[in-house]
Amino acid sequence: MSRMSIKREWVHGWLLLLPAMVFLFAFTHIPAVTTLINSFFSTPRGRRSAEFIGLENYQEMLTDDVFWKVLWNNLWYAIGTIPLSIALAIAMALWVNDKLAGRSFVRMAYFTPTVLPLIAVANIWMFFYTPSFGLFDQITGFLFGWPASNYLGNPETALNAIIVVTVWKEAGFFMIFYLAALQAIPVSLKEAAQIEGAGRWTVFWRITFPLLMPTTLFVGVNAVINSFRLVDHIFILTDGGPDNASALLLFYIYEVAFRFWETAYAATLTVALLVLLSLLAIGQFFFFDRKVHYK
């Protein structure tokens, strides 16, 4: 091949890559690097341009009570949503994997929350939670005669109310992965275990669950990322309140950046979020690597 045609191929290759690269750089790489740089500068205001202030933003973050509050909220939110939605997903997948009447209908019903936009979901649950008129109050009032309760307006219950919505939304999505994984497990394994004296429970814990581990790892990593990434419903349901009781880290970043226009500080919080997520993902892979069996 001549030197000329190698060069032409090289140009063609880069031309083909160019459109995707432009967008990737414009919307991902450059903003990411800029965010990191901004976190070491002050927020420009009026005629005052941004100044290099070193780690001052990070010091501010460490002494910011709201930051610690939303971080704690986020931790609680992750602990509240991830194990529960995974357990529910497995239970639902096991159920709809069995022979049962109206199986496709049940599968569809479980999957529906996944295809709804999170904003729409939040609006539906807004109605469920409405004091006095909402579905929950109507039911608890009718059955137990409980007084009206403001689940979203009470700092004690606001975050838990949001956790319930998230679990409802995510479990169906994770179920699809578990369903696919369950169908990949040969029936003969279950039969062999049955012959060897394993009951349903033992078959699940000793055979099925270990073989689902790769799926659990995948779903787990996704769930962790989602617990930091998805905050749309908070805007509708509580707007982070009351008193930041239901604010999560990303929600707080949005508030700082676009309500208070503290862009440099928001950049600092974003860097903290990214570091946290990377550590979690790496940790998960190392932790699970020894426990996951890949076929």
Place this chain on the structure above:
Amino acid sequence: MTSLSLKNVSKSYGAVEVLRDIDLEIEEGELIVFVGPSGCGKSTLLRMIAGLETITSGDLEIDGAVVNDYPPAQRGIAMVFQSYALYPHMTVYDNMAFALKLAGKPKDEIERAVRDAAATLQLDHLLDRLPKALSGGQRQRVAIGRAIVRDPKVFLFDEPLSNLDAALRVATRIEIAQLKESMPGSTMIYVTHDQVEAMTLASRIVVLHGGNVEQFGPPLELYERPANTFVAQFIGSPAMNLIDATVASAGQVTTVTMADGGHADAPIGSSESDIGSAIKLGVRPEDLSVTDSDDYLVKATVEIVEALGETTVVYFKSQNGRDPMIAKLPGIHKIERGSELRLIASPEKLHLFDESGRSFLYR
């Protein structure tokens, strides 16, 4: 002593009946082979014995107790699956120890049972491996080892060799035969569609076809005295030739004539009422030989000759539009394609089947 018996056992899926009135008495220490073409119900029957399929009607007895409603684990059986069904996340040791652990056996007893079985099957050096790190033959041996450690009353094998390549299949077949030899008291039921496996392993063979037992007996009895045309053609390779014939005279010796002028005197009893009836004369390809005399059994035109050295297999032009007639002649023969050969067989090698396909011997 009877180890396992099936009494009028039937199986239906809705309106579809896949097994009809199966009656079998299996003695302790036997190796029984269920053989038959795909879809004959042999695997279903095995799975019913294992407890993985319900029994629609009839009784299954193991060691004298009706076990129809027992869960698989309480039937005293162990099963080796076609796909091996090894637990992929467990080591060979854990795979073999699984049942004993579930049964709550003490640790040293489990250890001893697994080590013993591993030694028998030459798996000692593989105990720490996962199934994915084993070859097909090794996986098969682990699956067998998993069955042995449980010391069951009855071993069930569901086409255990069909996932192995040809050479390994022969080697493993011999291993299974040796294994059976070393455990004379254990009863084994073995499902296969391969008649060579059936002939070489079985103490008795059950030939299944369309949900019915066609014949139940020792391998050579099935070969020498097939009960009907199905068994006659299923056992033996190439399949037995069936030639259209007419009964000419009856008695202790039955004389039959063929349309092409051939005739035969078979030392098989028949009655006067058979005279003139259209029947099938059965003769195995390996029992035929070429003759020059006018006293021949059948004459036919050569279509294909396969010289294998050890034998020469001759395919003749089909006379009735069905399967071509085949002769398997020992040694090397110079035979021209298109030539007409006269064939003969010794009388005691002949089989007679009536119009419904039933052997004259079993009427």
